[in-house]
Amino acid sequence: MRWEDLDQQPCSLARTLAVVGDRWTLLILRDCFLGVRRFDAFEQRLGITRHVLTDRLKKLVSYGVLYKSPYQERPRREEYRLSEIGLELHPVILGLVSWGDKHMSDERGAPIVHIHKSCGQPMHPITHCSECGEAITAKDIKLKVAKKWQDELNEFLPIKKPLLKSLL
Amino acid sequence: MRWEDLDQQPCSLARTLAVVGDRWTLLILRDCFLGVRRFDAFEQRLGITRHVLTDRLKKLVSYGVLYKSPYQERPRREEYRLSEIGLELHPVILGLVSWGDKHMSDERGAPIVHIHKSCGQPMHPITHCSECGEAITAKDIKLKVAKKWQDELNEFLPIKKPLLKSLL
DNA sequence: AAATATAGGTTCCTTTTTAGAACTTGTCAA
DNA sequence: TTGACAAGTTCTAAAAAGGAACCTATATTT
Secondary structure (H helix, E strand, O other): OOHHHHOOOOOHHHHHHHHHOEHHHHHHHHHHHOOOOOHHHHHHHHOOOHHHHHHHHHHHHHOOOEEEEEEEOOOOEEEEEEOHHHHOOHHHHHHHHHHHHHHOOOOOOOOEEEEEOOOOOEEOEEEEEOOOOOEOOHHHEEEEEOHHHHHHHHHHOOOOOOHHHHHO | OOHHHHOOOOOHHHHHHHHHOEHHHHHHHHHHHOOOOOHHHHHHHHOOOHHHHHHHHHHHHHOOOEEEEEEEOOOOEEEEEEOHHHHOOHHHHHHHHHHHHHHOOOOOOOOEEEEEOOOOOEEOEEEEEOOOOOEOOHHHEEEEEOHHHHHHHHHHOOOOOOHHHHHO
16 A cells, blocks of 8 residues: 555545654644744754655645645745644544553653643543543444445455454 | 654653554554454555564554464464553544544545444544543643653753644 | 465565755845 | 845655565465
């Protein structure tokens, strides 16, 4: 499978990875959520090569995750900002950070604390069901192939019966 | 910044990316959550080269995300299964899938539907605050640098005052 | 007994990506 | 006139990934 084919796969995860599926892209997005907006700021903070930074920013803009906003004319300068679509990646970033806080940090714990403005507490994210509001884990979910996708999925990514049952 | 340095960065996101920060690793984990366990099954479903698959499985085992479990002696064969730590990546996978369902799919919608076993409904994940239980978005969170990390963060990844305020 | 199949790799060589440094462009300030 | 700044582009070298063939231990088929 090639990079270019990823966003055509019959799988939403693969298609999302076509946009954010490399480490630089996710680190760029982390910085976006920290308020970083300018080419040279990304470059200095990340230690990324200009070549790759240009490429990733272009890709993020082309998928509508970031948009360019002029902050100066003559010479024209533009900064990169999170769109609404980009802001919706926040749960993903938060999930990755939270996992790292728990499983990858040393005795000092989380480097950055997330404060929930409305309750004022340091929080970590909990995933809930959109329908009943209950908190969920992997074991509370079963999967079903959507009818409209059945043929395509069976051809390219067949999924056996037991599905998530086999995790338990 | 090198791959090898990532898991030493003063940032939980960077450290998590040291484990899952490339597209193949996340696709392997997707298949794990679908119940795939064996080397050749991963290979066939993903179209990944054996070389890379070997490398990624080794890395996931070394970080404790997967563990090897013998399913046959003579010849000894082992399968790869999600550990408790690996299962805790479910919110991340679910977040990526949900974003793709919403922003990357065609008119047919989501290829795979997630059913919440206890309420029986097709669901998508909502991120809630662990402390007060309210649903949150990017704009409901502000960030604070943990005291113990202040010096290290200021040296390597200085964070300006406005933080998330600037997203709004 | 010999040939073939299977699972899970490893080796070798080629192509693609990334790193690292230097160069470019338009404008302003000293 | 020279230098600085932001946001790139271009060049070469190094690292990673792709692709195909080979390896090992055992079981099955001919």
